[in-house]
Amino acid sequence: MTEAWTPHHREGRLAPVQEKEHDRPASLDHPRAPRRPRGIPYFEKYAWLFMRFSGVALVFLALGHLFIGLIWDNGVYRIDFNYVAERWASPSGRSGTWPCCGWRWCTAPTACAPSSATTRKNVTKFYLNSLLLLVTGFTVVLGTYVLVTFDASIS
């Protein structure tokens, strides 16, 4: 590869990384031109770490929740308003629910946003990520509101 094979090499510039090539179509950047960084820096890395660390906790929280809700005692057939009121009577009874919901719902955008970034068109990606964030935000806020303001004497 000693012969000059691009204008940059012919002109003796060795690293044509930062520039546009003006003999290429104006709409095409140099393939190796650095892209301007977008979005939250290192988002994918922290999403990756988050999913793994929260996942370890969620294995126990989610499987425990399923066991209590569906298998223990009479399963789902014993669950009604009174059951929830009894369980949520003390703050410690609610303490398991929030991290479970919160973590789980943070996992949704962190798991899906990076992969959609590599597989979808920009516009589709934007709308899908917005929808995901909207649904997630709504659910986390609603779930937190319900947990914090729960009132067993409501009629």
Add this chain to the structure above:
Amino acid sequence: MSTATPASPAVPAPRPHPSRRRSLYRGDPGMWSWVLHRITGAAIFFFLLVHVLDTALVRVSPQAYNEVINTYKTPIVGLMEMGLVAAVLYHALNGIRVILIDFWQHGPKYQRLMLWIVIGVWLAVMIPALGVLGMHMAERFL
């Protein structure tokens, strides 16, 4: 204007079928475990959306909550609850496998063995779980 060139013996004809690409990943059981992980993840996502909404009804009234919870106590939803247990259990076990592949130095080497272990543990937990869920349903509906 024609761009066709006359056949030349110096230029080899394109191969009729591209040779099967050798891939470390494609077709491996690890690929299917990833597919299942995505499918169960999406299914759990949608169930959780519904579950947070139905639980939110405790802020509306006990009657509204009980009415909606009663739909969980029907035979068809009972079968869907079995599916939910299956999906969450697979997602949890395979998630541990993914964590080990990423963090354990021998993880990638044993990824396939770990998948068989995941399937084994899944079966070992699912069979008694289905038994208990089935007994709850039999007690209620038979």
